[in-house]
Amino acid sequence: MAAMLFSQPGRMLRREWIAESFWPQLEESKSRAALNSALWRLRRILCLEPESAGAKNLISVGDHIVLEEKPWLEVDALTISRTAKVEAHCAEPDLEYVLRAIDLYQGPFLDGEDSDFFIEERERLHSCFVELAQSALKHHLRNRVWKQAITTCRNVLAHDPYREMFVRALVAILCLDDRRAEAIRYCERWRNTLLADIGVEPMPRTLKVLEKIRRCSSEEDLADLETTIASGLAQSEF
Secondary structure (H helix, E strand, C coil), X not given: CHHHHHHCCCCXXXXXXXXXXXXXXXXXXXXXXXXXXXXXXXXXXXXXXXXHCCCCXXXXXXXXXXXXXXXXXXXXXXXXXXXXXXXXXXXXXXXXHHHHHXXXXXXXXXXXXXXXXXXXXHHHHHHHHHHHHHHHHHHHHHCCCHHHHHHHHHHHHHHCCCCHHHHHHHHXXXXXXXXXXXXXXXXXXXXXXXXXXXXXCCCHHHHHHHHHHHCCCCHHHHHHHHHHHHHHHHCCCC
């Protein structure tokens, strides 16, 4: 329940809807009692912050509850989504803010909760994370900072191992960083995992990049590989 309120500060939520969402198996009177108990515990937690002034930003208004947004209340999910909204599609994003938001992402939002609200919020936040990572990757590629680009790709793949755009980017950048053999080994292991787990081959674009890496033997080949990455990311389809 706390996660729902924290992810939507300033939004008035009906008590009945919250109770039904979290305690659907209980009778109405008992679900309302459970809600009151949860709100009491949440208020105690908020009171631990001196600036909360006794959790005055957690307000009951008739049959509604609202958690008012305050400067002292920092919520990771909000920071990620707001940074993505402002920075992800900028020509020159503020890299410090982008990287900070990427680091805040710790995986699926409340993984295991299966209500519509949590599923939608989980997918939305993951999309924001991927957009931010793509923005950071474009910046790293423009500046040819391969180590940072590799770290960004690995970060995404740790949470989303079958995101082929980042697999293609990772192996190509490993090659550009003079780690061609590592790139080939990684792609072969990933291809075997994909076949074992899902039963499908990589996309044709992925196989094409792997073939470019296998035959890469000159500066011209490296330049072609770099162009392939940059143009594909610019179209969000690499």
